[in-house]
Amino acid sequence: MKVQYKAKRNLLQTILQVEILQGLALTLRKLFSRPITRQYPDEKPPMYAGFRGQHALVRDPLTNASKCIGCMRCATVCPSRCIHIKTHPGDSGQRLIDQYAIDVLRCVFCGYCVEVCPVGAITMTEVFEYASYDREAIYFDQEILLANWDRFLEQTGYDDTYVNPFWRPRGTLESRLAAAMRRDVPADWTIEGQFVGTKVRQPPASKPITDTEAAHA
Numbered sequence: 454m455k456v457q458y459k460a461k462r463n464l465l466q467t468i469l470q471v472e473i474l475q476g477l478a479l480t481l482r483k484l485f486s487r488p489i490t491r492q493y494p495d496e497k498p499p500m501y502a503g504f505r506g507q508h509a510l511v512r513d514p515l516t517n518a519s520k521c522i523g524c525m526r527c528a529t530v531c532p533s534r535c536i537h538i539k540t541h542p543g544d545s546g547q548r549l550i551d552q553y554a555i556d557v558l559r560c561v562f563c564g565y566c567v568e569v570c571p572v573g574a575i576t577m578t579e580v581f582e583y584a585s586y587d588r589e590a591i592y593f594d595q596e597i598l599l600a601n602w603d604r605f606l607e608q609t610g611y612d613d614t615y616v617n618p619f620w621r622p623r624g625t626l627e628s629r630l631a632a633a634m635r636r637d638v639p640a641d642w643t644i645e646g647q648f649v650g651t652k653v654r655q656p657p658a659s660k661p662i663t664d665t666e667a668a669h670a
């Protein structure tokens with residue numbers, strides 16, 4: 454193994470302490486260069502549409518209750534088994550929800566629960582600041598999940614017309630969407646707007662959108 458020794462300094466370099474001068478010069482240079490870090494939390498990062506943040510249960514504007522119909526699809530598809538739902542049958546055969554909770558500390562933020570929900574009842578908001586020292590505070594029950602939705606609308610200014618990109622995955626034919634997902638979308642909700650995770654929301658070049666899909670988006 455070759456051992457790399459530090460180059461010897463001559464007398465002049467020792468007297469002038471050139472390494473210190475080099476360090477100061479670097480500091481001075483960086484003082485006037487563009488910062489690559491952000492002064493968080495004073496300076497917040499921009500949020501991308503479809504960011505997989507804090508879970509919320511969407512409130513039905515007609516009933517003011519959760520839109521959830523207790524179909525269990527989200528709990529079934531969840532790879533972490535962290536969605537806990539208990540229901541009982543109602544008078545007309547519908548499922549009434551006794552418990553809906555998400556153990557977020559076990560969640561891997563895959564978004565499957567949002568994608569599979571037939572009525573758009575569960576979403577992952579673009580809120581990422583909800584760290585806590587208390588484990589219980591990260592176990593979201595139905596009330597907390599509804600409150601998360603209210604707070605998300607309040608913080609962002611969205612209203613009931615909010616559409617999460619996971620509810621209408623890019624390129625999915627409208628005929629393939631559940632009836633509740635075939636909803637009017639905002640005028641700026643384009644094919645590009647449906648692409649999750651990039652600021653400009655360009656569809657990947659490797660998967661072009663067909664004219665038929667574009668017509669249905």
Ligand code: SF4
Pocket residue numbers: 527530531532533534535536555559560561562563564565566567
């Ligand atoms: S995001 Fe994925 S892991 Fe988290 S609750 Fe939903 S399905 Fe489960």
Ligand code: SF4
Pocket residue numbers: 520521522523524525526527528538569570571572573574575
């Ligand atoms: S998939 Fe949607 S409607 Fe079904 S239980 Fe989950 S949140 Fe409720």
